Amino acid sequence: MSDSADYTDKLFSIFSGKIVRKDLTKKIKEGANVPVYVLEYLLGMYCSSRNEDEIDAGIQNVKKILSENFVRPDEAQKIISRLRELGSFTVIDHISVKLNYKTDTYETEFSNLGIKNVPMVDNYVKAFERLLCGGIWCIIQMEYYYDEADKTSIPFKITKLTPIQMPHIDIDELKAARDNFTDEEWIELILRSTGMEPSQFDDRVKWLHLARLIPLVENNYNLCELGPRGTGKSHIYKEISPNSILVSGGQTTVANLFYNMASRAVGLVGLWDCVAFDEVAGINFKDKDGVQIMKDYMASGSFARGKEEKNANASFAFVGNINQSVDVILKTSHLFEPFPEAMANDSAFLDRMHCYLPGWEIPKYHPEFFTNDYGFITDYLSEIIRELRKTSYSDAYDKYFKLGRDLNQRDVIAVKKTVSGLIKLIYPNGKFTKENVEKILRFALEVRRRVKEQLKKIGGMEFYDVNFSYTDNESFAEEYVPVPEQSSGKLIPDGIGKPGHLYTISHCKTGMIGIYKIEMQMTTGSGKFERTGIGSDSKAKEAVDSAFSYLKANAKNISQSISLTTKDYLLHIQDLNGVGMSSHLTLPSLIAICSVALGKPLLTSTVVLGDLSIGGTLIKVEELANTLQVCIDSGAKKVLLPITSAQDLGTVPAELVGRFNLIFYQSAEDAVYKALGVE
Structure with missing residues (x-):
């Protein structure tokens, strides 16, 4: 079906120039420690073809660019030497900018090239604000000029800077194109665009992979995924989108994450669509009020610092490892146990999670799980996702269903956000049936109920109402939605036991x-x-x-x-x-x-x-x-x-x-x- 010639023909006729064969990414990626979206930006320029000769020529071109212009940390001095000899040179590197308020100038730091304090033109900083927070990958044209008269000056100069991002996309064109694909074809296309091979997964695992994208497509969405190692939990947030940032190690500050009162600069939540925390066990705020400010932001999308209240749209994704089997954890503790104590025992913090993905249901990745088929260029996918953040389908189920009485206001908000996110991913054209919505609604109720079940273990009777359900507006039939790992764990069996x-x-x-x-x-x-x-x-x-x-x-x-x-x-x-x-x-x-x-x-x-x-x-x-x-x-x-x-x-x-x-x-x-x- 999705791997047929007809399907590939359809992709090329509708998305010409926007798709790439993912095995090309894998081939080059293995030899270049560069994010996928950087690599596919180049592949999209040179290899968006079905002609093998053109593809081979494109690959050689990309390899040449990467070998000559992509800066590897161990070859930084060689590149600097070449820049000095030639006078000008183009590099691909991750750069970040900060304001030197003593000289009132912006200074650039090159991550791999290892040079600092390179002057940056104000216009680029205004156009690409994320240079100031974490930095972005760019293609940079540089010049080298050593001034004998002023030996304290920096000899490096940036003459042109191009962020590795696709130009703005036409979302209406995408919505019209969606009509040409079945639901299954579209889901497979999205998953292949993230590098995965959907034919290796059952429907349940496909949906869990899709759900990982919700923080990228939905504003102020709080997702948690804990599971075994080697299941790709942080892959989406690190490699797939230039609009998300992965905070590794967990150590952060309120100034870095939210607002720096000294420089009056908004932190990560104002500059990225999604802030993901890798290894949740290590999350640690240097500020005492860090968790409290995070709680306020997760609930309202705003935070107060000093006399000001700021709004932001960034979603949070918390990913980490569970070291024991889920059955053991459910008997002895709760599924938020890997979080640091300040969060794991704070029911108010955990109640702000809209979704808890069961990472233990995703199999450990094997080589065959990564696709060799065609998918969107990663940067095109991330631009689609970013554009879809502007719309909402949170009321999509209202026409067909009502939520059960056990859902409080926070539960309803969580379910609405998950429904909206999945509809945007699967039905970006807004065309869906009652059956489509029901399947999405059941999934949304389950991932929120998992949060509530754990809160019940931590907070007791305050969270006793966990029997989530929905009612059909026509038949008035009420359906209850279980959580798989809970429903199988009844300790007291039915039937007559033995004497004693x-x-x-x-x-x-x-x-x-x-x-x-x-x-x-x-x-x-x-x-x-x-x-x-x-x-x-x-x-x-x-x-x-x-x-x-x-x-x-x-x-x-x-x-x-x-x-x-x-x-x-x-x-x-x-x-x-x-x-x-x-x-x-x-x-x-x-x-x-x-x-x-x-x-x-x-x-x-x-x-x-x-x-x-x-x-x-x-x-x-x-x-x-x-x-x-x-x-x-x-x-x-x-x-x-x-x-x-x-x-x-x-x-x-x-x-x-x-x-x-x-x-x-x-x-x-x-x-x-x-x-x-x-x-």
């Missing part, structure tokens, strides 16, 4: 809420009681021992069938979340022993909450609302609750209470009967 098997949820000594599974075994013996899985936790041992002591004193009140002299009992506890052992285990252990002794399993999908003191008094549940939320997440349908907790139900949202069959017990014996379904 029981789940309980309570606080561990660090204050986190954990899920614990108790498994009892009974064998013929002489009344011994043993326990495993507790480790060296003395309070947990004491709680479990108290359960057996209570049963010895009260067994006849529960059932005449329980034998504590002719049977041995072995209790094993599993800490399913890995948060540490709990000491609230007396009542659950008592019920588990009775269950195995009587040969009766617990009611299906039941969790036992609450505890028993040494004296036999019921202890109510701490943080009832948060504990019940964990019950829901774990798959519980019935909850055994002490009557002493009834008074706390007012603190639990009605929607949450309605999700369970709550069973109250008034004593330890009552708890045993109700857990086992004994009348």
Whole structure:
């Protein structure tokens, strides 16, 4: 289909001069440490043809330009020498400019050439402001003149500067061209333009790659992607667009990122379409108020410095590595864990994320994942994307769907931005159907729900409303959108379990809420009681021992069938979340022993909450609302609750209470009967 001759003919007839064969990029890229958009700028000039002879001649031309004019750091002195000998020379280098306020002149620093303080004409600085912030790749015509009379002067002079960017594009031409491609063809064209080979990916992975482009096409969009190494997380932001900047290492300042009050210069957010932070674990502001200013900006697109409030459109992309499997992290912590502590524990900061891409679903890159087919010249793609930032499709789904009641205002904004971004990428002409929008809406709800699910783990009941849904305006059918990694992780299975098997949820000594599974075994013996899985936790041992002591004193009140002299009992506890052992285990252990002794399993999908003191008094549940939320997440349908907790139900949202069959017990014996379904 997309690799057919007809498809290639279509590309050349519609986008002549704007496409390039991506294997040419790969061939030259391997020998030149130069960004893709710089390379393809040259390939677009010399190799936009289907004639192999012309392509070969173009490649030789590009190689010659790169070998003679592209400055490699180790050959800088050779280039400077050639410039001195010839008097003038053209170089390709990354340059940045700063104002020397002592002399009131602009001075240029050449990244690879290694020279500084070269005078820069004011007109170029005004025309290309990004020279002042991070710098850009340029083709620079230079002259060399050494003045014997003034030995302090700089002998280098810039006579002409051409940023490596395509001229302005006609967006209407692109929109008209989109009509000639199917959805699949267009998505494949976009992905090939970023250098990837879509035939190697399933639809899900194609969409995840597309979503990486949303911060480039949508203003003030905050994206997070954490996943394994080697999956190309930072590739898009570093190589594909000259309009985005990758902040490596994470060390930055408020002045660099937002506004320098000394020089009155706007920072990165005012000069780039997207600011990406590589290795989020290393993000570190030298200023104490850095995270707070970042939070304000992520919420409103504005920030205050001194007496001024500034607006900017730059999106943020946070990319980093997850070192453990997602299953382990979900059990023991949350998916924002790799962020520095100042951010990972700040629910207000994380709530401003519009999208969390599951980087663990993208396979590690292999050579065959990179395309040899035709795609847009990277710079043309980046100009398309930049032009599309001016439009919005955030209301695209309003005609067909309404969002569910669990979405608050921040959730709605996040979903609207993701929908708008994906429509601009897939349907830049604005022509789409209800089915098209529904697919995009489901994706947008999922990537925002992933943020909310983690916030629930961090911030508790404030973020309990995570059951995202949408309603069809015609049929009024409501559809719920799950998060794949959450829905598969139900710890409490459906169906009847074995006698002696029981789940309980309570606080561990660090204050986190954990899920614990108790498994009892009974064998013929002489009344011994043993326990495993507790480790060296003395309070947990004491709680479990108290359960057996209570049963010895009260067994006849529960059932005449329980034998504590002719049977041995072995209790094993599993800490399913890995948060540490709990000491609230007396009542659950008592019920588990009775269950195995009587040969009766617990009611299906039941969790036992609450505890028993040494004296036999019921202890109510701490943080009832948060504990019940964990019950829901774990798959519980019935909850055994002490009557002493009834008074706390007012603190639990009605929607949450309605999700369970709550069973109250008034004593330890009552708890045993109700857990086992004994009348």
